[in-house]
Amino acid sequence: MSARLAFLFPGQGSYVPGLFGQLAGRCPVVADTLSAVDAAVARLGHEPVSPVLLSSGAPSLQQLAGAEPTTLHLAIFTASVVTYRLLTECGVRPDVLLGHSFGDLIALTVSGAWSLDDGVRLVVLGDEALRRSAKARGGMVALDCGARRARALLAAVGERHLGIAADNSPGQVVVSGPHAELEHLSRVAGAFGVSATRLRVPHPFHNAVLAGTAKKFATDATVIARRAPRLRVYSSILGRYVTGPADVDRIVTGHLTMPVRFLDAVRQVQADGVGEFVECGPKGTLTRLVAGTLPGVVVTAPLLRRTDWETWSAGLRAVSARKGADA
CATH class of the missing domain: 3.40.366.10 (Malonyl-Coenzyme A Acyl Carrier Protein, domain 2)
Structure with a gap:
């Protein structure tokens, strides 16, 4: 076949x-x-x-x-x-x-x-x-980790308007939300050795x-x-x-x-x-x-x-x- x-x-x-x-x-x-x-x-x-x-x-x-x-x-x-x-x-x-x-x-x-x-x-x-x-003001960040680790990072950050927007692969998850909360997430992710990349998108899609x-x-x-x-x-x-x-x-x-x-x-x-x-x-x-x-x-x-x-x-x-x- x-x-x-x-x-x-x-x-x-x-x-x-x-x-x-x-x-x-x-x-x-x-x-x-x-x-x-x-x-x-x-x-x-x-x-x-x-x-x-x-x-x-x-x-x-x-x-x-x-x-x-x-x-x-x-x-x-x-x-x-x-x-x-x-x-x-x-x-x-x-x-x-x-x-x-x-x-x-x-x-x-x-x-x-x-x-x-x-x-x-x-x-x-x-x-x-x-x-x-x-409410459409915000953006998205790609994390170089899987969904389980991404959820742990979100729990550690504690920002209530952030959410997993896309589970793309075993090594990439995208999070969306307001700009200030995404900046906080990026700093925390970096401290835990997870690369965070801001995406060039105009809104916090899938949130x-x-x-x-x-x-x-x-x-x-x-x-x-x-x-x-x-x-x-x-x-x-x-x-x-x-x-x-x-x-x-x-x-x-x-x-x-x-x-x-x-x-x-x-x-x-x-x-x-x-x-x-x-x-x-x-x-x-x-x-x-x-x-x-x-x-x-x-x-x-x-x-x-x-x-x-x-x-x-x-x-x-x-x-x-x-x-x-x-x-």
């Missing part, structure tokens, strides 16, 4: 300025998808997102996170959708889609749970809710402090109809496969406050036969986590950085060859 293939959809931080600048002229699907997203964004009264994905002189991750978070989130969303379409147009088909954090919404979009236009609208509605919320914001977003998002996905989706937020519209609704309403269980998710899909993971987005953050968690699986990140046609094609041929050998 051949190994199954999972597409990974990253969330916060998965942005490279001008990611598609060297591919747009060779791949019509890039230009077509960027145009479709720009049209959807324009109907919502926002500036187009394509310039930050086509120009290498576009603002950095840090600049967008601080000044234009909606543009950043639209860029992350669009980059993953474009990568998914590039892969599938070339015949690389996933057996399961697996998102991380915000990536759950992207996975649901390409699965057909709603249209591309509605996916764009969800991104904008979420950012509008966050922008209006005083109960956003409960009011999540409720407002959920109300605004009721205008978007949910359908059962046409492709198999494993949600790292729900901790199981998505079975119908009710599950899609739970992800939409809970993704700002519910923790991400990525470690459990990759272990489960591996147990279900997945032996290869391909990242639909830049940087390769998720494939590095998977490689460190599941020795022996094959991981591919075809868009680690701005890539020309030849490099992209070589990576694609490698994935296609493995699937052909397994078939």
